[in-house]
Amino acid sequence: MGHLTDLNLAEARDGLTKGDFSSAELTGAYIDAMSAAQDLNAYITETPEIALQRAEASDVRRKAGDVAGPMDGIPVAVKDLFGTEGVLTTAASHILDGFKPTYESTVTANLRDGGAVMLGKTNLDEFAMGSANMTSYYGAVKNPWKGADGRDLVPGGSSGGSASAVAAHTAVAATGTDTGGSIRQPASFCGIVGMKPTYGRCSRWGVVAFASSLDQAGPLTRTVRDAAIMLGEMAGHDVKDSTSAPIAVPDFEAVLSGDVKGLKVGIPKEYALDGMPDEIAKLWQQGADWLKAAGAEVREISLPHTKYALPAYYIIAPAEASSNLARYDGVRYGLRVPGDTLDEMYENTRAEGFGDEVRRRILIGAYVLSVGFYDAYYLKAQRVRALIAQDFEKVFKEVDVILTPTAPSAAFGIGEKMDDPIAMYLNDVYTVPTSMAGLPGISIPGGLDSDGLPLGLHLIGKPFDEETVFRSAGVLEAAANFTATPGGV
């Protein structure tokens, strides 16, 4: 047997079931791997003591024949946007200095109750606002994949630490959150699988809020099967989140039949943007051919409002963020910078506590919500959002699933695209429409570009039809047979 850290989630689960190794052994291997890979800066806080304690408790349960679920004893990383009881929770922001929640988010509580072992809290863009993990107060994260000339690349964002950790095998899997592409784009950049479920599938309770009508939690994993297992453990109705869907969670793993005969796949013509790199266009075509070869019917579809999704997103998300982030006032938790008056204390605290990108988005949000501009910007964006959702509704009467690229490029160098915010925003051009419509989307590694860097393929499904998304993703994954790993893994 090779290294324990080479096993994916399903393999690790099966190994634990057969008694090939204990959770304490598996967890120990990951704690070593995590500490050996600190140069990636994937973790903000490592929690080896908690991990070992939970691993030992898992082994005791297993001996007693009392296994809590498929992830019992599996070591995972948690994006540092999920509130974790007694463990520093930063959102990668200075303004949450020292914040140790006295509660556990529902998603991480579900994982914990299912026996999963938390290795630590992963780095991210500050308040999940970014597409390269460059805006973290705790510094940039490195992608374990290196550029052709050996230079360091970004892991994507905002779940950059989670993606980097999974790709570098310093966690079996990780939780992420996705507001406009923050699970899927880093998964594409790091050569792993990232699943954003339907809005409402996972509870948002206890997750630091960015844009509440868009935020959704989901898994970052090595395989589609792993994502299916992990989403099953994260999801479920929660009375503490009124937007969480009161519907049963299917057995996602059971739908991975490998059969897509007769499945109708849509290729949206509007996603063929000017300047799409040839390699991405080719991979997209290849993905369609793979599905066709497996018996699916592939047809062109039209989503006419696609190009307006990103600008509408950059009104709606900052507007919700400016409202959500009003809570950071220096009074109840986190950083406090004194001032002579209450207003001055607020202003000083928030000036020092927020980084440039977060400040920019709060100001944009305050502007588009302000008197005289609300109708022209915010209401207009919400009307456009309705049109985007209707586009999807219409085509989903004809097709079962939609195939697109995940991102317009492979991972780029650390420090690139930092001069123009809009250049950075364009990273999410293929993922944002799905988020605006609240639909499930998955990114799977489709192949490598000429520099040897991973490129993702993106599948979009109907609301609460993660099953079809997983089933088609499983077929694409088998056809792509992506086995490449970054150096050192």
Place this chain on the structure above:
Amino acid sequence: MSLDKETVKNIAFLARIKVPDQDLDPLAGELSHIIGWVEQLSEVDTEGVEPMTSVANMELFRREDVISDGGVPQKVLANAPDREKNFYTVPKVVE
């Protein structure tokens, strides 16, 4: 629409973020660039389209209106940067 220095100063106050004077001009430029870009939405005909306010197309789940939590002031106050007894503290607001 481009934002001027005064507008930025005003929204920064609305958002309660102190922005040093020398940052106002560059920030006005950055924000105008973004606002200019989102203004392409004006091309879209949205006549008669209702604004989308809810993503999940479902009726909200209803629960019993009962007290299910609370009575934990120490937990609530545990992260306060400054407190006195069971209270948060703020600078004096009433003369």
